[in-house]
Amino acid sequence: MNRLDHLVIAAETLQQGVDYIRSVLAAEIPKGGVHKTMGTHNHLMQLGNDAYIEVIAINPEAALPQQPRWFNLDDSLMRASLHRQPRLITWVINTTDIKAMDRDSAFPIGIPTELSRDALSWQVGLTEDGRLLANGLVPYVIQWHTEQHPSRSMADLGCRLHSLEIFHNRPDWLRSTLTSMGADHLVSIHPLPDTETPYLSANIETSSGLVNLNSKPV
Numbered sequence: 020m021n022r023l024d025h026l027v028i029a030a031e032t033l034q035q036g037v038d039y040i041r042s043v044l045a046a047e048i049p050k051g052g053v054h055k056t057m058g059t060h061n062h063l064m065q066l067g068n069d070a071y072i073e074v075i076a077i078n079p080e081a082a083l084p085q086q087p088r089w090f091n092l093d094d095s096l097m098r099a100s101l102h103r104q105p106r107l108i109t110w111v112i113n114t115t116d117i118k119a120m121d122r123d124s125a126f127p128i129g130i131p132t133e134l135s136r137d138a139l140s141w142q143v144g145l146t147e148d149g150r151l152l153a154n155g156l157v158p159y160v161i162q163w164h165t166e167q168h169p170s171r172s173m174a175d176l177g178c179r180l181h182s183l184e185i186f187h188n189r190p191d192w193l194r195s196t197l198t199s200m201g202a203d204h205l206v207s208i209h210p211l212p213d214t215e216t217p218y219l220s221a222n223i224e225t226s227s228g229l230v231n232l233n234s235k236p237v
Contacts (some may be wrong), residue, residue, distance in 0.1 A: 037075035087149030109155035
């Protein structure tokens, strides 16, 4: 069964992202590593149930990648938004057969691509232009080449994902799409008027109570 893998918080800089997590979750999210192929770096921590939260930003010390960076980080509008404030931009699910997912998904998941960082290696669906899938509301797909989920070696700072929700103008379409990906059980979908912009919303239990992170641009 496909499972929630992680939530992605994008930031203009890693320090900005770390400061943001400290302010909203009261947690000091530790350093992760460097993605040489993508020209990015991250910080990581557990969210429970083999899931985690990732803060990611462009690595200013990295060489310019040969392809667009993932998570739409090269887009000028995204950069302008992140300059104002880091935010939740998308979610990622994991599977044991990304090729089958690529074949069966009603929404193109991107090209299954081999990547690695330190001792970790995986395949992930990547779009050719680096765009988010359905503006971040359809998840990226990853297949880890590890015996146990990487989150088990990440810091546990007491934060737990309580619920993940998507508010969308076409809830039936989204539900059908996620069903084709085996991901409909991972998120609650709510209808939204056409006058409003769809968004992703994560409710996280922290030491100071329930905190909401969402993908609405500031």
